[in-house]
Structure formats: structure tokens, C-alpha cells
Amino acid sequence: MSQEVISNVICTVCGCSCDHLQVTIDNDKIVKVKNACAMSSGKMLGYRNERTTQPMMKKGTTLKPTTYERAIDVTAKTIIKSSSPLFYGWSLTSNEAIAIGVDLAEETGGFFDNTTSTCHGPTILGVHEIGESSCTLGEIRHRADLVIYWGSNPVHAHPLHMSRYTVMSKGRFRKSRSDRKLIVVDVRKTDTAKLADVFIQLEPNNDYELMVALRAAVRGDEIEQETVAGVSIDKIEELAEMLINCEFGALFFGLGLTMSAGKSKNIEAALSLVTELNSKTKFVIMPMRGHFNVNGANNVTTWLTGYPYAVDFTQGFPRYNPGETSAVDLLARGECDSALIVASDPISNFPYQAAKHLTSIPLITIDPHITPTTMCSNIILPSAHVGIETTGSTYRMDGVVLETRKLVDPPKGVKTDVEILSALLKRVKSLTR
Amino acid sequence: MKKIQVTLLSGRSLSQGREKEQGKLSESYFKSVACCEINGEDIKEIGLDYGENVRISTKYGTVVVKTTAPKQTLERGIIFVPYGLWVAQVSGSETDGTGMPSYKGISSTLESAKKEKVLTVDQLIKKSFSRKKSKKL
Ligand code: SF4
Numbered sequence: 289m290s291q292e293v294i295s296n297v298i299c300t301v302c303g304c305s306c307d308h309l310q311v312t313i314d315n316d317k318i319v320k321v322k323n324a325c326a327m328s329s330g331k332m333l334g335y336r337n338e339r340t341t342q343p344m345m346k347k348g349t350t351l352k353p354t355t356y357e358r359a360i361d362v363t364a365k366t367i368i369k370s371s372s373p374l375f376y377g378w379s380l381t382s383n384e385a386i387a388i389g390v391d392l393a394e395e396t397g398g399f400f401d402n403t404t405s406t407c408h409g410p411t412i413l414g415v416h417e418i419g420e421s422s423c424t425l426g427e428i429r430h431r432a433d434l435v436i437y438w439g440s441n442p443v444h445a446h447p448l449h450m451s452r453y454t455v456m457s458k459g460r461f462r463k464s465r466s467d468r469k470l471i472v473v474d475v476r477k478t479d480t481a482k483l484a485d486v487f488i489q490l491e492p493n494n495d496y497e498l499m500v501a502l503r504a505a506v507r508g509d510e511i512e513q514e515t516v517a518g519v520s521i522d523k524i525e526e527l528a529e530m531l532i533n534c535e536f537g538a539l540f541f542g543l544g545l546t547m548s549a550g551k552s553k554n555i556e557a558a559l560s561l562v563t564e565l566n567s568k569t570k571f572v573i574m575p576m577r578g579h580f581n582v583n584g585a586n587n588v589t590t591w592l593t594g595y596p597y598a599v600d601f602t603q604g605f606p607r608y609n610p611g612e613t614s615a616v617d618l619l620a621r622g623e624c625d626s627a628l629i630v631a632s633d634p635i636s637n638f639p640y641q642a643a644k645h646l647t648s649i650p651l652i653t654i655d656p657h658i659t660p661t662t663m664c665s666n667i668i669l670p671s672a673h674v675g676i677e678t679t680g681s682t683y684r685m686d687g688v689v690l691e692t693r694k695l696v697d698p699p700k701g702v703k704t705d706v707e708i709l710s711a712l713l714k715r716v717k718s719l720t721r
Numbered sequence: 722m723k724k725i726q727v728t729l730l731s732g733r734s735l736s737q738g739r740e741k742e743q744g745k746l747s748e749s750y751f752k753s754v755a756c757c758e759i760n761g762e763d764i765k766e767i768g769l770d771y772g773e774n775v776r777i778s779t780k781y782g783t784v785v786v787k788t789t790a791p792k793q794t795l796e797r798g799i800i801f802v803p804y805g806l807w808v809a810q811v812s813g814s815e816t817d818g819t820g821m822p823s824y825k826g827i828s829s830t831l832e833s834a835k836k837e838k839v840l841t842v843d844q845l846i847k848k849s850f851s852r853k854k855s856k857k858l
Contacts, residue, residue: 301742326735330742338744405820413819441793444735475730476801477794492728492799493826543732547825551817578733598820614820636745636805639812639822640782640849647850659745660806660842664850 291319298692299328300380300675302446303577303685304425304453316696318676325447332676338658340670341699351668356703356711359667363652364715366626366667370650372602373398374624376615377632377654379579382680382692385705386581386588389630392713394593394601395720399624402585403578403632404597405614410546411575412586412596413610414555421562423572425452425686430459434534436471438558439495439544440576443479449576450483454538469530473498474544488527491518493549499557502528506564537571543578577685580675584683619645626650630705631671635660654708671705672698680706722832723767727759727800729777729811729829734792737803746842754805755839758791759831763798767833776834777802777811779827784810785834800831806845 297309311332312320321332343359344351367373375393378386379402386402393400404412428435435454442449450456455470462468472484473495481487490498494517501516505528511521531537539562545554558573565571577583586596593599595608598615611617615634618624619642626649635643636659652667653659656677662668674680675692682690698704740750757775769775775788777800784807795801802808804824811829814822840848 301738327738327742330739334742334744338746401820406822406824409820441732445733445738447735476796476799479793481793492730544825546821547823549826551819551821610820611816611818614816616814616822617816617820620814633745635809635846635850637809639814640810641814642822643809644850657744660846663842663846 294693294695297695298675298682298690299324299332300580300673300682300692301327301331302580303583304446304449305580305682305684305688305690306448306452307690308452311695313696318696327447335656335673335676336699339656339699340658340662340668341702343670344668346666356669356708359669360708360712360715363628363667363669364712364719366650366652367396367398367628368716368719370396370398370624370626372624374615374618374627375400375630376402376627376634377630378402378585379404379582380631380674381581381705382674382682383581383584383588383689384680385630385674385709386585387592388706388709388713390589390592392628392709392716393599394606395713395716397601397604399613399615399618400589400593400599400601401613401615402589402597403582404586405610406616406637407543407578407582408546408575409597409610409614410552411555413552414559417556418559418563420559421566421572422574422686424688425684428538428572429453429457431461431536432538433462433467434469434471434530434537436473436537436539437480437576438473438539438541439546439548440540440542441474441478441480441544442540442576443483445542445578446576449540454540469534471527471530486527486530488519488523494518495545495548495554496550496557498524499554499561503557503561503564506532506561506568531565531571532568534569537565537569539571539573540576541573542576546575574686581682583685583687584681587683587687616642619643624649627652629653629655629661629665630709631655633659633661635664654705669708670699670702671708672702674705677702678704678706724830724832725763725766727763727798727829727831729779729808729827730799730801731804731808731812731824732801734803737805751841754803755786755807756789756802757786758795758801759788760791760795760797760799763800763831764788767831769833769835774834774837774839776832776837778830778832779811779813781813782810784808785837785839787839800829806842810845810849
């Protein structure tokens with residue numbers, strides 16, 4: 289068979305959702321990827337490694353092959369029997385699959401949480417309090433003359449962010465790197481920091497202090513201290529001057545801000561800083577979302593329940609109280625009595641105590657790959673890769689919706705998340721209604 | 722044996738991001754996450770060379786990983802461990818009411834683990850998560 293080249297393929301790794309990949313397919317296999325970053329080509333060329341291809345179910349202590357039908361039936365009965373099943377993951381699947389997941393949680397009276405609760409949860413809490421001024425990445429590309437990355441290292445975590453959307457991109461009004469200033473604020477001199485015009489190194493866990501001092505400086509207040517967070521007041525004032533004097537500024541922030549001490553308070557401080565700056569110039573702020581559709585998980589859950597993550601259906605209506613109804617808290621308190629994990633690997637990512645509880649309750653995982661979570665599961669349902677083996681829509685980090693494509697067939701017999709979840713929902717309904 | 726106090730940062734690294742796509746059981750993924758970047762002075766202080774194993778302990782747990790030279794500049798007193806199963810063993814589940822556990826800025830103790838092995842995914846899962854008996858579904 290001859291090779292087929294597909295252009296404008298959307299990458300399904302990080303929240304940048306780059307849509308300019310060129311993929312060569314030979315004999316229903318991806319053999320070449322152009323325009324991709326290392327993470328993306330890793331996935332595009334490695335998607336066939338370590339796959340789950342056969343539904344499995346634990347008998348005694350070993351996993352034995354089974355059928356989708358049987359596995360779905362047992363899964364349905366397990367979650368119906370539970371008093372508070374947890375439905376977790378969702379950031380590496382399509383909006384369509386997430387929507388069915390929400391239905392399933394509502395139907396069975398469980399908790400519905402996505403990986404936001406362990407990445408940008410604090411961001412969302414901050415936005416609830418202050419609100420945010422945002423825009424699309426396209427607008428930043430064309431207009432921004434000053435870009436800040438705070439607690440974010442795009443060279444490693446979002447490798448094409450700078451070249452496609454910010455300082456290294458060619459926009460209509462900002463043509464090149466020399467038309468834009470890059471400021472990096474971090475606790476260490478990262479590879480992104482090395483490219484910065486101004487690098488501000490702060491002491492770990494002092495983001496809040498620095499953010500507040502910077503806001504004071506922007507407002508023109510006097511700061512009665514020599515240093516804040518290890519940064520001299522002169523430097524802070526100089527930085528404030530730069531921010532005020534730009535025409536269009538964009539502040540991107542990452543987990544360095546959401547995960548260090550202060551968490552949602554850091555984000556509130558960042559949002560307030562941007563509000564302050566908007567009284568003097570134009571400024572926008574945006575979280576650097578990690579997994580390709582974590583933003584979709586928030587959006588879909590919001591249009592269906594009113595809340596972006598950590599939704600509690602145990603009382604028959606949606607409730608939301610992150611810190612109480614979020615996955616890590618629930619598990620650390622030993623609360624859920626079964627869990628369905630979709631496209632996520634919490635055993636690798638959750639703190640030990642939370643992961644430990646997951647492995648002591650019936651654990652069912654829908655995932656394309658063998659992961660520590662599937663290895664600890666009682667039931668494994670293999671699934672197809674969204675954006676490679678099946679279509680599905682996704683939200684880019686700035687909220688633009690993109691429709692991903694199917695490029696090749698999934699491994700023989702393997703179903704999509706949408707197929708598996710619909711069958712499961714149908715089975716649950718037939719057993720409960 | 723000398724122990725030192727450090728602050729543990731965890732985060733994404735390009736190699737972790739790339740290798741995780743190769744599969745979480747792959748040798749390259751193991752190498753990219755079961756490691757710890759340490760400043761040159763700090764590693765000297767605990768009597769190790771890069772490539773030898775170190776034990777990281779926090780109030781939440783303890784884990785052995787391999788030391789590597791910092792890929793990005795790292796100050797004294799700070800260590801960096803990429804996201805993954807290994808760092809999860811020493812992370813805490815308190816979320817301060819936000820839902821978000823602490824993965825950055827955890828105070829930790831470092832000591833030489835020259836004679837100990839870094840556990841593989843399989844071994845680590847067995848050690849940390851082995852179920853007594855699979856619950857009947
Ligand atoms: S930057 Fe992100 S979206 Fe773009 S190609 Fe790389 S992994 Fe994919």
C-alpha cells in the first residue's frame with residue numbers, strides 16, 4: 289500500500305493542541321511525524337507500545353482475559369452496589385466521552401472528578417473569586433509585546449508554546465522575537481529562563497509575597513522592605529515599570545504557582561495583579577494546561593453540572609466543594625468504595641496515601657496503555673487513542689474547541705471510550721430503572 | 722552516614738514527557754523518572770557520585786532513586802524529581818482545602834543509598850500496593 293500524508297493533524301498531548309502536524313501513514317501505521325515536538329512525536333510514533341488490547345478481569349490475584357460485555361456487566365454491578373463510586377481521569381479523552389461519564393456519575397450517585405484537582409484546581413478556585421481577563425492564543429500571537437511565564441517551563445512541558453503562540457511566533461503586529469519581551473519567574477533557572485530577557489529567581493514557596501509586592505509596585509505604593517521572596521525591591525519596581533509600559537501583556541502560569549504554598553491564593557494574587565495592570569495597559573492571564581483535554585473536562589462538566597470538577601452526586605444533585613469532594617481528599621479519607629478511572633494514571637501520580645486507598649477498593653480502568661493503574665486494577669477495559677485511532681472534540685488551553693481526527697484503526701477489537709462508556713451507561717440504566 | 726535536609730521540587734521534564742509516551746513500563750521511562758537531580762555540593766556532602774543511589778525521606782514516605790546531575794540550574798538545598806510513581810511515594814495528601822496535594826517544596830532528608838537498589842515499577846507496586854486479597858466484585 290502506498291503511503292498517505294495527512295496535514296494539519298491536531299496533537300493530543302499537551303494543552304497547546306498544535307494543529308499543524310504532518311503525519312505519514314503506511315499500512316495503517318504512523319511512520320513519520322513532521323512539525324511535532326519531542327513529546328508529540330513520542331506519542332505519535334509510540335502509541336502502539338505497551339497497549340492494553342484485551343479486556344481483563346481479576347480472578348483471585350491474577351488478571352484473566354474476558355470480553356467487553358462481561359467486563360462491562362461486572363463494572364455496572366460494582367458501581368451500582370457502591371455507595372460512593374469515584375469517576376476520575378478524563379483529561380486525555382474527548383468531550384463526548386466526558387459527557388457520558390458525567391451522566392454515569394449522576395445515574396449512580398458518585399463523585400465525578402478530573403485531573404484538574406491535582407493540577408490547576410487552585411487556578412479555578414482563584415478564578416471563582418476574582419474572575420479573569422483572557423483571550424485566544426491567536427490574539428496573543430498577533431498582539432502581545434510582553435510575555436511572562438511564572439512557575440511554568442514551556443521548553444519542557446509545552447515545547448511549541450513559545451514558537452506557535454508567544455515570543456518566537458510570527459504575528460501580524462509582532463513579527464519576531466525582538467518585538468517582544470520575555471520575562472520568566474521561577475524558583476530555578478530553567479531552560480525557559482535561559483531564553484528570558486529578564487529572569488526573576490524567587491525563593492521556593494514565596495510566589496504570593498512576590499506577586500503582592502509586584503502589584504503594590506504597579507499601583508505605585510511604596511514597599512518598606514529591601515527584598516521580597518529574595519528579590520530586591522529595585523528589581524521588583526523595574527519589573528512593574530516594564531509591565532505598565534507594554535502595550536499588550538500576557539501572563540502564563542504553571543504548576544509552579546498552583547502547587548507551591550498558597551495554592552489558590554497565589555492565583556488570586558496573580559489575577560489581581562492582572563486586574564491592576566488593566567487599569568494602566570492591556571493584560572491577559574492564562575493557565576498552562578497540561579493534558580490535552582483537561583480544559584475540556586472542566587468545560588463539559590461545567591455545562592452539565594454547573595461545576596468544573598470535584599462534583600459530588602451522592603445526594604442526588606450536584607454539589608461542589610474541592611478540598612472535600614476532590615479525588616485525593618476523598619481517597620486520603622478512605623471514602624470511596626469503588627473507582628472507575630478513565631484515561632489517567634492516578635497510581636503513578638497521586639500521593640501514596642491516596643493511591644493506597646484506590647488499590648484497596650474495586651478499581652476499574654479504561655485506558656489505551658498498560659500503566660501502574662491498570663496493573664493495580666480489578667478490571668481493565670482497553671480503549672482507542674483519541675486523535676489517533678478515533679475522533680473526538682477537545683478544548684485547547686484557551687478554550688478554542690478543535691475536532692481531532694482518526695488517522696489509523698485501533699488495535700483489533702479495541703473499542704473507543706465513547707463506545708465503552710455508552711455501553712456501561714446503558715447497562716447501568718437497564719439494571720437500575 | 723551523613724544526612725542532609727533539602728527541599729524537594731517535582732515537575733515535568735522533557736524526557737519524562739517524551740518517555741512516558743513510550744510506555745510506563747519501558748526502561749527509558751524508568752530512567753527518566755526514577756531519578757533525582759542534585760546540586761554538585763550537596764551530592765558531595767552525602768558522599769555520593771552522580772549515578773549512585775540516594776534515599777529521599779519525607780514525613781509521608783521514603784524512596785530510593787538514582788542521582789543525576791542537574792539538567793537545569795539547581796541551587797544548593799533543592800532537589801528535583803520528575804513526576805511519577807517514585808516521587809508519589811514521598812508526597813503528602815493534604816490539600817489545604819484545595820483538592821491539590823503538595824508536589825512542590827516538600828522538606829525532605831537525603832542520605833546515601835549506595836548499596837540499595839532502585840525498585841522497578843513492578844517491585845514498587847508490589848511493595849506499596851499489594852492487595853491482601855482481591856475483593857470479590
Ligand atoms: S507543544 Fe504540546 S500540543 Fe504542541 S506538538 Fe508539543 S505536545 Fe503537542
